[in-house]
Amino acid sequence: DAGVIQSPRHEVTEMGQEVTLRCKPISGHNSLFWYRQTMMRGLELLIYFNNNVPIDDSGMPEDRFSAKMPNASFSTLKIQPSEPRDSAVYFCASSLRQSISNEQFFGPGTRLTVL
Amino acid sequence: AQKVTQAQTEISVVEKEDVTLDCVYETRDTTYYLFWYKQPPSGELVFLIRRNSFDEQNEISGRYSWNFQKSTSSFNFTITASQVVDSAVYFCALSGGGGGNKLTFGTGTQLKVEL
Numbered sequence: 580d581a582g583v584i585q586s587p588r589h590e591v592t593e594m595g596q597e598v599t600l601r602c603k604p605i606s607g608h609n610s611l612f613w614y615r616q617t618m619m620r621g622l623e624l625l626i627y628f629n630n631n632v633p634i635d636d637s638g639m640p641e642d643r644f645s646a647k648m649p650n651a652s653f654s655t656l657k658i659q660p661s662e663p664r665d666s667a668v669y670f671c672a673s674s675l676r677q678s679i680s681n682e683q684f685f686g687p688g689t690r691l692t693v694l
Numbered sequence: 695a696q697k698v699t700q701a702q703t704e705i706s707v708v709e710k711e712d713v714t715l716d717c718v719y720e721t722r723d724t725t726y727y728l729f730w731y732k733q734p735p736s737g738e739l740v741f742l743i744r745r746n747s748f749d750e751q752n753e754i755s756g757r758y759s760w761n762f763q764k765s766t767s768s769f770n771f772t773i774t775a776s777q778v779v780d781s782a783v784y785f786c787a788l789s790g791g792g793g794g795n796k797l798t799f800g801t802g803t804q805l806k807v808e809l
Contacts, residue, residue: 610795622785622799635796674751679727679789680746683797686740 581605583686585671591692600666600689603652612683613646613656614670622670628654629677661693666694696721698704698788700800707776707807715803717786723747728736728762728769729797734782745769776807 584603592598604611612627626636630656631648643662648654658665668690672683697720707713719728730742743755745762752761757777761770773780783804787797 612725612796615765621801624796627796629795672739674795677795679725680744681795682729682741682744684741685731687738690737 583671583673583684585669585686585689587689588687588693589690591694592661594662595660596693597657598661598665598691598693600656600658600669600671600691602654602656602671602686604654604671605684606652607675608673608684609651609676610681610683611648611654612672612674613654614672614685615667616670616688617667625656625692634677653673658691661691663693666691666693696723696790696798698786698798698800700718700786700803702803703801704804704806707805709778709809710775712772712774713776713805713807714770715784715786715805717769717771717800719767719769719788721784721788722792726788729787729789730741730760730771731785731787731799732733732782733785733802739785742773773805776805778807778809781805781807790800 582620586601586629610629613625615623625638626646628648629633646656670685670688672679674683699718726747728745732740732742750762757774759772783802785802786800787798
């Protein structure tokens with residue numbers, strides 16, 4: 580059974596460019612989460628969806644960040660325009676349902692470098 | 695607001711030593727779950743264990759054991775007879791009713807197991 584799939588695994592871009600990160604959750608999972616990991620701030624929740632609907636986007640740092648989930652099997656996180664301080668590892672995770680008991684399963688992450 | 699504190703930034707042990715990773719949490723919820731995740735050098739986050747706030751029974755699973763004490767708001771994780779493959783960053787996380795099924799992560803403890 581496939582786990583959470585993220586693409587690309589690595590992305591190097593220049594400041595000002597648009598970046599789109601992609602995620603395919605585990606089939607049958609109803610909750611999807613986007614996290615960012617940096618040395619300075621650790622693991623931060625950016626946004627999460629339940630049944631394709633954004634529930635909490637309070638962690639999205641700025642209007643430059645946007646996330647969509649057009650269907651149950653696909654989500655995107657877009658940064659436009661990108662800045663060097665956006666450099667981080669971005670993780671997508673999914674869980675079976677909206678329940679505090681459900682563990683989250685993480686993808687391998689996308690390492691983003693903005694020059 | 696929920697908070698998870700992992701005071702140990704880095705721990706180094708020699709193989710076969712036992713090691714305990716500390717986790718202290720804060721929450722106003724009466725029902726919540728605690729989790730431990732492992733992040734090996736390859737970067738992915740791997741779910742290890744989940745414990746709910748009503749279950750203070752400690753558990754042993756192979757070389758791993760967990761000590762949950764509600765009175766001190768602690769959820770410590772012990773590895774017995776550590777191995778080099780245990781080298782990783784270990785994260786403690788908290789979910790709760792007020793926060794939905796999103797997780798609040800600690801800052802992580804880097805465990806280095808040397809020969």
